[in-house]
Amino acid sequence: xxxxxxxxxxxxxxxxxxxxxxxxxxxxxxxxxxxxxxxxxxxxxxxxxxxxxxxxxxxxxxxxxxxxxxxxxxxxxxxxxxxxxxxxxxxxxxxxxxxxxxxxxxxxxxxxxxxxxxxxxxxxxxxxxxxxxxxxxxxxxxxxxxxxxxxxxxxxxx
Numbered sequence: 001x002x003x004x005x006x007x008x009x010x011x012x013x014x015x016x017x018x019x020x021x022x023x024x025x026x027x028x029x030x031x032x033x034x035x036x037x038x039x040x041x042x043x044x045x046x047x048x049x050x051x052x053x054x055x056x057x058x059x060x061x062x063x064x065x066x067x068x069x070x071x072x073x074x075x076x077x078x079x080x081x082x083x084x085x086x087x088x089x090x091x092x093x094x095x096x097x098x099x100x101x102x103x104x105x106x107x108x109x110x111x112x113x114x115x116x117x118x119x120x121x122x123x124x125x126x127x128x129x130x131x132x133x134x135x136x137x138x139x140x141x142x143x144x145x146x147x148x149x150x151x152x153x154x155x156x157x158x
Contacts, residue, residue, distance in 0.1 A: 026132035050137035057147035091117035
């Protein structure tokens with residue numbers, strides 16, 4: 001079992017200016033009008049790819065509060081095979097994977113798919129959301145932040 005090297009709250013305390021900047025970047029897409037449920041799916045997918053347990057749990061909990069069905073949350077990792085996702089969600093998830101897995105290359109097909117579902121402005125803000133969650137994932141994974149508990153959840157036995 002891995003242990004936290006530092007915690008989320010420590011980041012806020014140690015580097016409040018960096019925390020505020022990353023937080024602000026993560027909020028601009030929603031403020032610009034992108035659907036909050038879509039943004040949570042994107043953040044969840046990037047967090048899965050990056051192996052950030054804190055961020056996966058955080059975005060699952062936020063997604064549930066926003067009313068995203070459990071079936072959809074369970075299928076984010078295999079979204080290509082799951083018919084539950086809309087064309088817009090598929091374009092956003094493909095865009096997220098391409099931006100998160102940059103060494104794998106970034107094909108014109110993914111860009112064309114994203115352009116067909118998002119305006120130029122929306123795609124720019126979607127890109128900012130993906131960039132932001134990738135920054136959060138770097139902190140969460142590097143410091144092994146402890147995943148947040150579901151409100152009302154009992155403490156697990158060690």
